[in-house]
Amino acid sequence: MTISSAELLSLYRQMKTIREFEERLHVEIATGEIPGFTHLYAGQEAIAVGVCSLLTDDDYIVSTHRGHGHCIAKGCDVGAMMKEIFGRSGGLCKGKGGSMHIADVTKGMLGANAIVGGGPPLAVGAAIACKLRGNRSVSVAFGGDGSSNQGTVFEAMNMAVVLNVPAIFIFEDNGYSEHTGAAYAVGSRDLAGRARGFGMPAEKVDGADVFAVREAMARAIAHAKAGKGPAAIEATITRYYGHFEGDPQNYRAKDEVARLRDTMDCLKRFRARVAADGSVAAADLDAIDGEVLALIDRAVIAARADAPPAPAELTTDVYIRY
Amino acid sequence: MPQISFRDAINQALHQEMERDSRVIVLGEDVSGGAGGTSGTRDAAGGIFGVTKGLLPRFGEGRVLDTPISESAIVGAAGGAALAGLRPVAEIMFADFVGVCMDQIYNQIAKFRYMFGGKSTCPVVIRTAMGAGMNMGAQHSQTIYPLLTAIPGLKIVIPSNAYDAKGLMIQAIRDDDPVIFFEHKALYPRKGEVPETAYTVPFGEAALVREGDRATVVAIGRMVVFAEKALDALAKDGIACDLIDPRTTSPLDEETILESVENTGRLVVVDESPPRCSVAADIAALVASRGFHFLEAPVQIVTAPHAPIPFAPALERLYVPGPQRIEAAIREVLK
Numbered sequence: 001m002t003i004s005s006a007e008l009l010s011l012y013r014q015m016k017t018i019r020e021f022e023e024r025l026h027v028e029i030a031t032g033e034i035p036g037f038t039h040l041y042a043g044q045e046a047i048a049v050g051v052c053s054l055l056t057d058d059d060y061i062v063s064t065h066r067g068h069g070h071c072i073a074k075g076c077d078v079g080a081m082m083k084e085i086f087g088r089s090g091g092l093c094k095g096k097g098g099s100m101h102i103a104d105v106t107k108g109m110l111g112a113n114a115i116v117g118g119g120p121p122l123a124v125g126a127a128i129a130c131k132l133r134g135n136r137s138v139s140v141a142f143g144g145d146g147s148s149n150q151g152t153v154f155e156a157m158n159m160a161v162v163l164n165v166p167a168i169f170i171f172e173d174n175g176y177s178e179h180t181g182a183a184y185a186v187g188s189r190d191l192a193g194r195a196r197g198f199g200m201p202a203e204k205v206d207g208a209d210v211f212a213v214r215e216a217m218a219r220a221i222a223h224a225k226a227g228k229g230p231a232a233i234e235a236t237i238t239r240y241y242g243h244f245e246g247d248p249q250n251y252r253a254k255d256e257v258a259r260l261r262d263t264m265d266c267l268k269r270f271r272a273r274v275a276a277d278g279s280v281a282a283a284d285l286d287a288i289d290g291e292v293l294a295l296i297d298r299a300v301i302a303a304r305a306d307a308p309p310a311p312a313e314l315t316t317d318v319y320i321r322y
Numbered sequence: 323m324p325q326i327s328f329r330d331a332i333n334q335a336l337h338q339e340m341e342r343d344s345r346v347i348v349l350g351e352d353v354s355g356g357a358g359g360t361s362g363t364r365d366a367a368g369g370i371f372g373v374t375k376g377l378l379p380r381f382g383e384g385r386v387l388d389t390p391i392s393e394s395a396i397v398g399a400a401g402g403a404a405l406a407g408l409r410p411v412a413e414i415m416f417a418d419f420v421g422v423c424m425d426q427i428y429n430q431i432a433k434f435r436y437m438f439g440g441k442s443t444c445p446v447v448i449r450t451a452m453g454a455g456m457n458m459g460a461q462h463s464q465t466i467y468p469l470l471t472a473i474p475g476l477k478i479v480i481p482s483n484a485y486d487a488k489g490l491m492i493q494a495i496r497d498d499d500p501v502i503f504f505e506h507k508a509l510y511p512r513k514g515e516v517p518e519t520a521y522t523v524p525f526g527e528a529a530l531v532r533e534g535d536r537a538t539v540v541a542i543g544r545m546v547v548f549a550e551k552a553l554d555a556l557a558k559d560g561i562a563c564d565l566i567d568p569r570t571t572s573p574l575d576e577e578t579i580l581e582s583v584e585n586t587g588r589l590v591v592v593d594e595s596p597p598r599c600s601v602a603a604d605i606a607a608l609v610a611s612r613g614f615h616f617l618e619a620p621v622q623i624v625t626a627p628h629a630p631i632p633f634a635p636a637l638e639r640l641y642v643p644g645p646q647r648i649e650a651a652i653r654e655v656l657k
Contacts, residue, residue, distance in 0.1 A: 060402075060406055062402070091439070093437060093439035093441065094439035095439075096436060097438060097439060101438065103434075103437070103438040103441070103442065104441070105405060105438065105441060105442045106441075110402065110405050110406070111405075111434065111437070111438065113430075114429075115425055115429050118425060118426070118429065118430055121394055121395045121397070121398020121399055121401070121402065121426060122399070122401050122402030122405070122430065123402055124395060124398065124399045124402060125399035125400055125401055125402025125403035125404070125405070125406065125408075125410070126402040126406040127402075128349075128399060128402075128403045128406075128408070129402075129403050129406035129407055129408050130406070132347070132384055132408070139402070139406075151394070152394045152395065152398065152425075152426075155390070155394050156395050156398065156399075158390055158392065158395075159389055159392055159395040159396075162389070163387060163389070316440065317436045317439060317440035318436050318474050318475055319435070319477070320443060320498040320499050321497075321498070321499070322477075322499075322526070322573050
């Protein structure tokens with residue numbers, strides 16, 4: 001799968017944007033200024049970016065409670081996302097959704113979802129729409145090792161096979177369902193095998209390798225657009241932070257995160273690969289680093305300055321007409 | 323005007339809307355039926371009550387989707403398809419099965435528009451059959467609309483006759499908000515005058531089924547039929563009452579109820595659901611809080627008991643509020 005240097009830079013910029021968005025939130029949340037629960041995607045960037053880099057606004061995704069990365073990779077505005085997470089009126093959802101409900105239907109982003117396993121049935125529905133329109137687009141359900149145990153996910157996979165729709169199920173096995181290890185909670189730990197059991201092709205990839213994710217996704221898309229129905233990808237990965245911000249992570253060995261940050265980091269892997277084959281200059285990546293940091297900085301400043309939603313917003317948008 | 327059944331009225335609405343708008347799809351268990359069977363016969367069921375009969379031969383498998391028995395995936399798929407621009411009509415075979423897919427109803431489709439800051443539309447219709455009286459037991463007979471009426475973001479439709487069923491279904495499909503459409507099983511064969519042309523019955527506008535100044539009777543779904551029987555009996559004694567059929571419990575036409583009570587001073591609410599947190603309790607609370615000064619007698623609610631629905635016909639007959647209980651309640655408020 002050939003990839004232009006412009007595309008390479010774009011992949012890196014997307015991953016770096018997600019990383020810095022989350023690293024900055026980690027800092028800002030500690031100050032107490034951001035209300036509610038936040039679940040950070042840091043560490044898993046190569047999966048969202050590898051998958052979404054092959055999608056357009058006509059393709060759909062449904063996300064999870066850990067959804068910032070999927071949103072950014074699918075094209076949601078970073079500034080409006082930051083305002084949303086701060087609970088401000090200029091947020092992507094006017095401050096009424098919050099971190100776990102960021103959506104932008106115009107970008108094909110059908111919502112982060114605070115119910116584990118809530119999204120895959122929705123993705124099957126969007127895939128029905130894709131099929132009616134001639135399988136020119138696909139619908140992607142992101143989920144984790146945790147949601148792989150939900151009955152709704154089984155129902156969704158089976159129905160996608162039965163209806164032969166272009167749905168693609170992405171399982172991000174980050175090792176933990178909240179505070180419980182996947183080694184305990186996921187029988188067989190073979191998520192691709194589960195998907196195959198429902199009658200769709202499935203592969204396992206290294207979730208820290210954006211190229212591997214992208215190539216697997218390209219095969220899944222080709223399969224779905226050929227009218228052959230759904231496919232699944234199991235991507236092994238880790239998360240750098242807790243289930244939610246403030247989680248002391250006492251269920252993880254003391255050196256686990258530090259070790260994985262060293263050995264399983266998608267940005268380091270990317271840099272090593274492009275340095276080895278000479279496809280992108282390190283200076284270009286350094287320049288992106290600076291631009292991304294400035295972007296996130298501007299987003300936080302703007303979010304902080306933005307007004308909270310007006311009281312009248314409490315009861316608007318419940319219905320279109322009532 | 324042609325007389326057709328409640329069932330056929332809904333069927334006609336589905337045909338006409340699918341004809342009019344190619345975005346309308348139908349999905350659910352056995353909505354066509356026969357797929358994968360050994361006879362090769364499709365449209366073998368057309369819905370277990372025959373409401374979706376004929377849609378598959380007319381509109382094809384792309385728009386009439388037989389699904390596995392997977393209620394969460396059915397409702398979720400309808401929600402996702404709606405976000406993606408279709409106008410799905412999903413069937414949950416029995417209203418009792420809402421328990422299986424409650425998350426997709428109340429955490430997903432009901433809330434998208436609000437959570438997404440008003441930037442999405444989710445024009446889903448969920449059709450579901452409800453009601454006791456056919457000895458189907460505790461898990462196939464409930465009228466669980468109070469649970470769903472309580473949820474912001476949903477519109478709740480409960481037709482009582484064939485004419486309304488067609489007009490409300492067409493309105494539901496054209497409506498841009500999520501709609502739950504309850505069809506009482508006992509009403510399916512009941513005939514009424516139904517125009518062949520398409521028409522809508524608006525949400526939030528109650529029907530004044532009978533007029534009279536002695537009392538206000540509000541009845542929901544099949545209870546409208548029983549309330550009419552009760553009023554027929556009372557007419558022999560020269561007693562005439564307003565009979566209001568809300569038609570939708572969300573939105574609820576509060577003004578029509580309050581105006582009637584202002585005129586009559588007496589209220590009876592008839593609801594097939596158990597009494598606690600029921601629509602009957604809700605309407606009684608409405609009148610107590612906004613129409614207390616109109617009341618000349620305590621409000622009477624006529625409901626099922628606070629119990630699951632029994633199987634034995636002898637017990638089920640006692641469970642469902644019938645014309646005699648309604649008549650007695652009206653006589654009570656007139657004391």
